[in-house]
Amino acid sequence: MKAADIDGFYSDASALDAEAHLILDYRIECQGDPRVAAAHLCSEQSTAQWRRVDVDEDYRPRFAAKVLDLEVEAEQSGTSYPLLPPVEGPVSVCRVRIAHPHANFGPRIPNLLSAILGEGPFFAPDVPLIKLLDIQFPDVFLAAFQGPQFGLQGLRALWRVRDRPFFFGVIKPNIGLAPEPFAELGHQAWLGGLDIAKDDEMLADPDWSPIARRSALLGAARLEAEQATGEPKVYLANITDEVDRLLPLHDLVVANGANAVMVNALPTGLSAVRMLRKQAQVPLVAHFPLIAASSRLPYFGVHTRVWTKLQRLAGFDVIIMPGFGPRMMTAEDEVLECLAACVEPMGPIKPCLPVPGGSDSAVTLPGVHRHVGNADFGFVPGRGVFSHPMGPRGGAASLRQAWDAIAAGVPLAEHAAQHPELAAAIDAFG
Numbered sequence: 001m002k003a004a005d006i007d008g009f010y011s012d013a014s015a016l017d018a019e020a021h022l023i024l025d026y027r028i029e030c031q032g033d034p035r036v037a038a039a040h041l042c043s044e045q046s047t048a049q050w051r052r053v054d055v056d057e058d059y060r061p062r063f064a065a066k067v068l069d070l071e072v073e074a075e076q077s078g079t080s081y082p083l084l085p086p087v088e089g090p091v092s093v094c095r096v097r098i099a100h101p102h103a104n105f106g107p108r109i110p111n112l113l114s115a116i117l118g119e120g121p122f123f124a125p126d127v128p129l130i131k132l133l134d135i136q137f138p139d140v141f142l143a144a145f146q147g148p149q150f151g152l153q154g155l156r157a158l159w160r161v162r163d164r165p166f167f168f169g170v171i172k173p174n175i176g177l178a179p180e181p182f183a184e185l186g187h188q189a190w191l192g193g194l195d196i197a198k199d200d201e202m203l204a205d206p207d208w209s210p211i212a213r214r215s216a217l218l219g220a221a222r223l224e225a226e227q228a229t230g231e232p233k234v235y236l237a238n239i240t241d242e243v244d245r246l247l248p249l250h251d252l253v254v255a256n257g258a259n260a261v262m263v264n265a266l267p268t269g270l271s272a273v274r275m276l277r278k279q280a281q282v283p284l285v286a287h288f289p290l291i292a293a294s295s296r297l298p299y300f301g302v303h304t305r306v307w308t309k310l311q312r313l314a315g316f317d318v319i320i321m322p323g324f325g326p327r328m329m330t331a332e333d334e335v336l337e338c339l340a341a342c343v344e345p346m347g348p349i350k351p352c353l354p355v356p357g358g359s360d361s362a363v364t365l366p367g368v369h370r371h372v373g374n375a376d377f378g379f380v381p382g383r384g385v386f387s388h389p390m391g392p393r394g395g396a397a398s399l400r401q402a403w404d405a406i407a408a409g410v411p412l413a414e415h416a417a418q419h420p421e422l423a424a425a426i427d428a429f430g
Contacts, residue, residue, distance in 0.1 A: 009039040011066040021099040023136040029129035037126040045120035069097040107144030142347035151350030170382035174200030183217035190225035192396030198236035201287040219257015240264040266290035277315030285318040308341040323356030361429035362402035398425035
């Protein structure tokens with residue numbers, strides 16, 4: 001890129017139509033002049049070659065992504081991670097804010113991802129390390145998306161869960177049971193007070209647990225539990241599969257009594273989820289396989305809050321995400337940023353229910369509540385319910401008892417003195 005060309009990839013925010021652009025925040029490690037590297041980053045994700053040979057034209061005013069802000073945070077002798085081929089010489093660590101015209105790709109998630117996370121930015125000259133930290137959408141772009149069908153408040157009304165978290169439970173073992181004993185475990189957990197009994201993200205439609213049989217048994221058990229408890233109950237069926245099976249599987253499990261469906265968002269594809277959302281009759285729940293593979297390195301890939309926003313945009317009512325504590329290898333601040341991305345204002349897109357998870361039980365509920373700061377979250381134990389010493393009925397009861405203690409401002413140990421299920425949970429998981 002010639003020196004005279006660089007200015008075409010820079011702009012002041014006041015000179016641009018805010019509604020015509022997405023705002024992208026990247027952290028980059030670059031060689032040479034950071035101003036040139038940032039211009040390459042914009043060029044490669046938008047116009048690239050912006051004119052034809054021997055033709056007096058310039059596509060940049062209409063199509064170019066443009067740097068709004070560039071801050072050099074540090075200088076290093078090399079990149080934060082060893083690379084092949086190795087990067088020679090000093091490296092500048094920069095934060096770059098870019099405005100990208102969304103007319104370049106329109107309200108299409110595959111095309112959006114191809115621009116902001118594709119070959120252009122991740123192979124930009126002089127930018128060997130890059131991470132997309134955040135994305136902001138203008139209202140005119142958001143208006144083309146349905147977003148969640150029910151959203152957080154719609155789920156509270158639908159499932160009659162008021163003034164407390166939503167209690168999920170992952171039926172265990174994750175892939176090891178035939179439908180009959182699997183359904184009985186879910187039934188017992190519902191009787192104990194669980195709101196949502198769910199398939200594990202790895203259990204879809206295998207030979208040993210066909211989804212047709214499993215969903216029929218869980219659907220019937222759910223209705224029995226509702227009659228016995230007087231409370232709505234939810235069977236969350238995992239319909240993750242090839243794209244052409246999503247709609248038939250949704251229709252099958254819903255007809256069998258499942259009243260929510262789960263999709264592993266990235267393996268299946270956000271565009272496929274958006275397709276499903278257009279016909280879904282029940283809430284859609286996201287799970288997070290593949291997200292850590294693209295997000296865990298702090299200086300490369302894409303921040304989890306970006307995936308959270310995109311899942312909400314695609315139409316998920318519930319987003320299960322890596323939660324607090326060492327098991328999920330995710331920093332507390334990052335979990336909190338993903339929680340905020342579920343509920344913060346996003347034009348016409350409804351807030352969705354965040355579910356931070358990972359090795360939870362009644363013992364960890366006070367800590368999760370303290371981190372979140374309110375009751376607008378889902379709590380999703382697996383072992384904490386289904387490996388409880390008193391069985392899944394006792395495990396589910398221990399969650400309700402733990403919440404009663406929190407709501408009353410009473411320590412768990414004190415409340416457990418009169419509640420054997422909670423006492424057993426403390427002994428087993430504390």
